[in-house]
Amino acid sequence: MAFLALGINHKTASVDVRERVAFTPEQLVDALQQLCRLTASREAAILSTCNRSELYIEQDHLSADAVLKWLAEYHRLSLDELRASAYVHEEHDAVKHMMRVASGLDSLVLGEPQILGQMKSAYAVAREAGTIGPLLGRLFQATFSAAKQVRTDTAIGENPVSVAFAAVSLAKQIFSDLGRSQALLIGAGETITLVARHLHEQGVRRIVVANRTLERASILAEQFGAHAVLLADIPQELANSDIVISSTASQLPILGKGAVESALKLRRHKPIFMVDIAVPRDIEPQVGELDDVYLYTVDDLHEVVAENLKSRQGAAQAAEELVAVGADDFMVRLRELAAVDVLRAYRQQSERLRDEELQKAQRLLANGGNPEDVLAQLARGLTNKLLHAPSVQLKKLSAEGRLDALAMAQELFALNEGSTDKSPQ
Template sequence: MAFLALGINHKTASVAVRERVAFTPELQVEALRQLCRVTGCREAAILSTCNRSELYLEQETLDSDEVLCWLAEYHRLSLAELRDSAYVHADEAAVQHMMRVASGLDSMVLGEPQILGQMKSAFAVAREAGTLGPLLGRLFQATFSTAKSVRTDTAIGENPVSVAFAAVSLAKQIFTDLQRSQALLIGAGETITLVARHLHEQGIKRIVVANRTLERASLLAEQFGAHAVLLADIPQELVNSDIVISSTASQLPILGKGAVESALKQRRHKPIFMVDIAVPRDIEPEVGELEDVYLYSVDDLHEVIEENLKSRQSAANAAEELVAQGAGEFMQRLRERAAVDVLKACRQQAEDLRDEELARALRLLNNGTPADEVLAQLARGLTNKLMHAPSVQLKKFSAAGRLDALNVAQELFALDERMASDKNPQ
């Protein structure tokens, strides 16, 4: 058994690299199946967000280079480029990394809660793909439990801080009175929902939600008294939008320089504040070259986020202790489970040998052999058979100079006192 956590995140890779390594939701199932076929891993899951793309794997022996090669080939990246940004954690370090991620300790926004939901989605997709087995499944459950403890037993979740909150905070710096502003939100996922909630709480004048499907946009819009439109309606809505915040799963930009330039002319160059939270990006980077446009990516939000993190830093130490404890307990349970499996096999072998000798003894009794002779043969035969395999293996270990194995056998069978008494008879 070996766990591996491999990936890139906002600390190791720029948004330009992260968007190229992102896995779209509709392709994750096939990607997982391909990953298992190509690398031979027994269990696998993919976590892909705007800030990270990570693979969680389980296999008897895992070759991280083999997995990196698959990842580079899948996303058509050079292996050298990927190596520069990738990190690898194995076994207990991988377990601890997963728990830190789910608890929000490895996020751009310390303690942000959305990542736990995204981790649960990764679990569900892996189960759908058939790549989630008993070991990785138990690891995910232990991860969820630890993340829940961090959220419940520490103050890391207090004071709402997220990419969505940071985007709204930045908008407030540019537009001092949001009650006179209109916001265009592109997408209808969890992040945009949070953005809408924060804007609504700030009393923004009007919110428009644009999405690929009108039904999804309408469901979100209803919560905050907003107006729902399709993506095709964005050019018309841009004219009246002071704030544009986008977060979709689109592989191609939704908003280009031409559309924004046209809207600015109709607005008589009244400024537009834009935040592109998506990876891959929804808004062409060239839009930022336009005058009267303030375009920010997720990486640009870092400074705003840092200011809002101070209240959570003290809670992070307590959270780290819970994560370390959770990882240690999980690994201990796995080791105990491995011992149980060995004990079951050992007991079954002993019971099979016992049954063979008992059947032989019964045959001798039925044939008239004296009972005391049968009992002596039963005891002798059972002892010989129970000792045969260990005797053969110990001789091999001794011939190979495996003193460590001999010492373990001595400890396993509690032979220390007996061997000492044999060397020093009274």
């Protein structure tokens, strides 16, 4: 068994690369099944967010190159381009990496809580695809436990620091009084929900939620006294929007330069603050070229995020220690599990030999054999049979000069010089 964690994230790849490596929800099941079918992967899961795309894999033998090649071919990238941005973690490091990710220690926003839910979704999709087995399943459960302990035992998640919070903080720097502003939110997922909550708490005058389905937009809008519209209604809403924050799973841009230009004319060039949190991007990059538009992507939020992270730095060290212990404990339990099959086979073999000798003894007793003689023969026969295979193997190893194996056998059978019976010469 061997674990791999490989992929790209906000530290290693630009938003342009990340959006080309991202998986849509509709692609995941097929991608997982294809990954297991075309590589040496026995179990697999994929985590794909705006800041990272990662593959978690269990294999018989480590084969990271084959997986990277599959990933490049799946997304029609050159292998060299992908390798320039990719990272690979193996075995213990892979386990630790997964736990760090789930705990928010590897996020753009240190300690952000959304990633744990996204990790749980990745696990659920892999189960649906049939690519989660006992080993990766155990690793995910250990990962969730480690992340929960980090949340419970440290202060890493106490302050409202997230990409959503950073976006609203940046809006406050541009508009001194958010209470006089109107906001257009595009999407209805977790990130937009957080944005809506922060804007509502800041007293934003009017919030509009635009989504592909009106039902989801309405559910979110009701929570914060907002107004729900369809994506098709965005051009009309733009002219009244001071703040536009977008985070959808669309594969194509939702807002183009032309639509924003038209809105600016109607606004008489009153500035619009825009944040595109989506990967792939929802807002065409050319929109940022327009006067009176302040366009930011997730990569532009680094500075704001860093300012809001100071209160979490102290807790991060304690969280790292918890993750390290969790990874070590998991590997110890995994090594213990590796012995279970060997022990089961050894027990079955021993019980078969025992039953053979017992049946032989019962036949002797049934034929009138002396009970003491039968018991002695049973003991001798069972001892000889139990020792036969180990004796043959130890002699063979000794003849081959395998002193390491002999030393291991001495440890395995708890032997030492004091336990051997030395007859007088």
